Amino acid sequence: MKIKKTKIEREPTEFALRVYDLLRQVPRGRVVSYGELARALGKASPRAVGQALRRNPYAPEVPCHRVIAANGRIGGFQGYRTGPALRRKLDLLAREGVVFEKGRLKDAANKFHEFGVT
């Protein structure tokens, strides 16, 4: 039988691939904001970045847990903006040295913004 399972998981677009590549540059113990990624891309909006990350087909390969909001908020994780997934994200970051407090980034110094700047 043909069970058209609503192709939810589409292949990543060129735009998404760019986002993933940048995210992979983020070292451990560092986090980036959607806006920073959008800025690194040169021409994009924070929302577009979030869209790409949410689709993230390269789950373990792309550290989507190192992406937070510019205002220090935690953003989302694995498609969830709230719930146990967020707690997991905070735990992963804390493990890498990124301390969060009350769902907010405690030290903004952990923010990384040196893409491609070798």
Place this chain on the structure above:
DNA sequence: GCCCTACATCAAC
């Protein structure tokens, strides 16, 4: 200090 609302902006549905 905290939270919410409105508008702007780009990509995907």
Place this chain on the structure above:
DNA sequence: GTTGATGTAGGGC
């Protein structure tokens, strides 16, 4: 045209 893992600006508690 609407939504979305946002951002900035403005207002209220």
